[in-house]
Each structure stands twice: as C-alpha cells, then as structure tokens.
Amino acid sequence: MDALKTAQYARALYSAHGDKAEAEAAQKAREFEAAGNVEEAQNWQAVRASIRQMRGPNQG
Known part of the structure; x- marks a missing residue:
C-alpha cells in the first residue's frame, strides 16, 4: 500500500473511531x-x- 492510501485509511479510521482507531488498526x-x-x-x-x-x- 502506498503512503497516500495509508494516510487515507488512517484518516478514515480516525474519523470513524476517534482515539480507538489505533487499537482497531x-x-x-x-x-x-x-x-x-x-x-x-x-x-x-x-x-x-x-x-x-x-x-x-x-x-x-
């Protein structure tokens, strides 16, 4: 996965889960x-x- 796609996934997950996003990943x-x-x-x-x-x- 390229850096741009990684950042997009990270932003989407953080928007959806807030502080729990890191644990979800x-x-x-x-x-x-x-x-x-x-x-x-x-x-x-x-x-x-x-x-x-x-x-x-x-x-x-």
Whole structure:
C-alpha cells in the first residue's frame, strides 16, 4: 500500500473511531498476521503508525 492510501485509511479510521482507531488498526494487523497474510498485516501496521502521528505525543 502506498503512503497516500495509508494516510487515507488512517484518516478514515480516525474519523470513524476517534482515539480507538489505533487499537482497531493494531487488531486488524494481528488478525492478518495470525492468518498468515504478512503483507496485509504490514499495511495495517503502517496505518497504525500514521494514526499515531496524527494523534501526536501523549498528553499524559
């Protein structure tokens, strides 16, 4: 998946799920990895990283 498509998925997921979007992407990555689909798992890890960037640093 190219960077533009990754960013589009990340924005859409973040719009739909808010702060839970990163966890959703992580879950998808785990599911694809468990199913043996490494490429799709890597795509979802990239989406997760993009969401993390959008959210910015923790304000904790």
